[in-house]
Amino acid sequence: MLAGKRKKLLEGGKVLKKFSGKKLLGLKYEPLFDFLFNKEVKEAENAFSVLPADFVSDEEGTGVVHIAPMYGDDDFQLGKKFNLPLIHTLDLEGRFKKMVSDWSGLFAKEADPLIIKKLEEKGLLYKEEKVLHSYPFCWRCDSPLLYYALECWYIAVSKIKKQLIANNKKIRWVPGHIKEGRFGKWLLQARDWAFSRNRFWGAPLPIWQCQSKKGENKGCGNVKVVGSFKELEKIVKRKIKDPHRPYIDEIEFNCPKCGGKMKRTPEVFDCWFESGSMPYAQWHYPFENKRFLEKTFPADFIAEGLDQTRGWFYTLHVIATILTLKDIGLGKNRPAFLNVIVNGLVLDEKGRKLSKKLGNYPEPKEIFDRYGADALRYFLLTSTPIGQDYRFSEKGVQDTWRRTLLTLWNSYLFFETYKEKGFSPKKRIIPKNVLNRWIISRLEQLKQEVIFEMERYEITKAARKINSFLEDLSNWYIRRSRDYFKKPKQKREKDEFSQTLYYLLKEFLKISAPFLPFISEYLYLELIEKKEPQSVHLSDFPKPKKNLIDGKLEEKMRLAREIAAKALAKRAKAGIKVRQPLLELQINKPELKKEKELLNILKEELNVKKITFGRTLKLNTKITPELKEEGLLRELSRQIQQLRKKARLKPKDKIFVYYFASAQLKKPLEKNKKLFVKEAQIKDIIFEKKAKKDLLIEKEVSICEKKIWIGLKKTKN
Ligand SMILES: [Zn+2]
Ligand SMILES: [Zn+2]
Incomplete structure (x- = not known):
């Protein structure tokens, strides 16, 4: 029997009859193995029939799929819907139980080849082939994993969904879109929270159940959730020395309803339950600091990564919502936090996760250093x-x-x-x-x-x-x-x-x-x-x-800086350095007309003699002989400053400058010596060359395409 789309599996066989899949529904069939036909399994016959399901594809395998209700979510839901026997053929370590007598004790995956061999022997194997599909593996030890249906303890989150949504309205999310987006949507489809874990290490659930027979969960149904060590000590009438496993598991007491034995349910808490309990647990509330927490709850501010919308943010929110359904001192209908900053992940330049394998990040310590x-x-x-x-x-x-x-x-x-x-x-x-x-x-x-x-x-x-x-x-x-x-x-x-x-x-x-x-x-x-x-x-x-x-002043200064940037761009375009004074800048901002101080700043910044007003921003780029001379002096002054810096002189150190150049470059300096010496904070300027040994520093520079020699000497004082 094959789905129409999978005809190629026939390999030369002949189509005998075509019919809709619906015709098969309810049909009983004989299973490949008969391990389930034993006393322990009630209604085993019920287990082998054809059922409808929308998660089966007619483009894979034969188009008919075999389900195992205890080993997959879809399978389980379908099994429940059609009342299939919900029994495990594997134990918690993934090994076949006794009832699967041929392979009992063998890990399911290891049994694969033996099962195939057995089918072949029985003449039940039509074809064997490898199919590539994704499969879960342990992130730590890489061993293959099985989905395994377990009994669990749940918090009925679906019952408080409305309040979860209402309390979320009281939180400020940064960025804001998470409130109704990632977090809000998660709340809308909130499901009951399986908060128990089947492992040894962890905080034991404080839940005791009545069980009439040893090792069976079939007592009178009485469940006791113990609220404190004190309460437990009162029940068992002795001190609790160690609340951890395995010691806590040894504590048993009589069922007050039927006289049966109350035993602790073996599970521990999901660690997310503990994260969500942080606001109370960190203060040992309500046993200590009751007043303090009542005064400070909820938290003003928390911060964590985006992944926590389904983790910490969520568990904090659920537990706070439950604890404030009634006012027990923490207020009514409150979230656990009022403000939250949610940050993204740190990725590398190309947007890849940081990983040791890729080596795509430096050691943080090196960055700090x-x-x-x-x-x-x-x-x-x-x-x-x-x-x-x-x-x-x-x-x-x-x-x-x-x-x-x-x-x-x-x-x-x-x-x-x-x-x-x-x-x-x-x-x-x-x-x-x-x-x-x-x-x-x-x-x-x-x-x-x-x-x-x-x-x-x-x-x-x-x-x-x-x-x-x-x-x-x-x-x-x-x-x-x-x-x-x-x-x-x-x-x-x-x-x-x-x-x-x-x-x-x-x-x-x-x-x-x-x-x-x-x-x-x-x-x-x-x-x-x-x-x-x-x-x-x-x-x-x-x-x-x-x-x-002074908002007006800030605005005017902004204007002035805007003008400066534009004028400097014009200078750069004309290839004229800022050190070269220019005659005039015309600007088009009449609101600056009265701002004498700002205009002076502009004149200094742009090195222009005057600023005029007109319709456009215009820089007069004509360099007169006088301007050229002035530019030369500025350039010289700058060169001297650089030499001072290079010689590691302090601003208060006074210097003599020795100067040697062609007549053309000497004249302007001689003419303006007095002013130049004052402006450049020089003791004196001497027009001759001096031997290197007598100088602090010397340099030959090129100004206006001509060579100039400059030497610096520190004054004695
Ligand atoms: Zn592992
Ligand atoms: Zn009982």
Whole structure:
């Protein structure tokens, strides 16, 4: 008998008759083996008949499939539906039981060839062939596994489904889509929870059952769930010395209903039941800390991976829902947690799982050694929106280190290098300069934004704000305020900038502490005074000073920076370096007309003599002889600065500069010597070559395609 689609199995045979599969339903047949025909199996005849099922394919095998109700979910459901005898022919180790007399004691898979041989002997084998199909194996020892129907203890989760769904409404999920998505959908189809496990190790179920005969679960049906050691001790009238297996299994008592023997059911808890019990079990509730838990339940916040929607998040939710169906002190109808952050998995650059076999990840310790733990933490926080899988790459961590940690570090170094001599922080700062007013406004704004995002548990968004502030601080504030630190026109000016940068750094470190805990702590300790909290992690998260936020100024500064970026692009396109002064930039933002300070910043940033207003952004790229001369002096100044750096001179070190060049490159310098010497902070410039041994450093540079020789010598003082 074959399904029509499997005709090729006939191998030359003849079709005698065609009919619909329906005709076979209810038909009894003679089994291949008669092991089941014994006294122990009731209604064995019932076991061998043709039944309808929708999980059978007419494209495999013969199109008719043999089922074994105790060894597969589909089979079991069908067996139950048609009242088949539910008996095991295999024991718990997968070996044939005594009733299968030919192979009793043999592991099912090992018996395969013997069974085939037997069929052949009996003339019942039509054809033998290998069929490729997927099969479960033990993940630890690779041995083949069997599906095995077992009696289990269940929690009737399906009965509280409505409440599970209602309690989920009270949880804030980040990312939000998990609430009604992955988790919500899982709740919709919640099934009863088989929470018992048939193994030795584990927390024993505190359930005793009445059994009239030894080793049989057929007592009067009395079940006792023991609620505490105390209760158990009261029942058995003695101390419980060890609540673990096997000792707990020895505890028996008389059934109060029929006088039979109450024995502990042999199963242990599914470890997920214990995970879900964490909020109570960790405090030994309700036996201890009852008040405390009642006051603090539910948890404000938990975090775990996406895979836990069916694991920990779920079991916490189920148990909390059950415990709050009535108010026993924990409140009524409550979830176990109010906020949850769900993160994705860490994958490699190409989106593959990290595996030892592939070797597609570096040792975390090496990453810590190379870039610090902060870099990895901040990379994970900012590279990926919460909930998506992380694509880990060392390059990404390195970029984070450079962009964020190094920038912060250099900002601190800048302060340490250029702060006032004998700097002492003031309690209040009143910024006057537009740069100071702007960056403080940005800082106070940052506080506000980070608090806003953190209160919504949007940590990716909060973390990214940190970096964009650092970018403003380093690439605009510090860059544009260098001259105020290095060559201030008045002491008051330098004082204001030093105070501002100090305030910025210290307040910033308090904001960055949760995101960059190590570097924040290190720099904080470098900056603080004795009277302050002795760890950044002990100081309060700073409150925004709203009166220092100036949204209009921030907007105008944004405009100015936008103009700067465009004008610099025009310079680059024309191939003119920023060091070469230009005459004029025309801009098209009339709202900046009155902003003298901002226009000055723009002039300095873009190195133009004046800014005018017109309909478009236009950069005058004509270089007059005067401008060219000025450009040459700037270039020289830069070269000298680089030599200073190379010679590891400190800003306070004074130098003599020796200079040798053609007349064409000498004249402009001679003409402007006085101003140049002052601007470049040089003691004097001498127009001659000097022997290398008398110099700190020397170099031949090329300016305007001509060679110039420069030598540096430190002054005595
Ligand atoms: Zn195994
Ligand atoms: Zn009983």
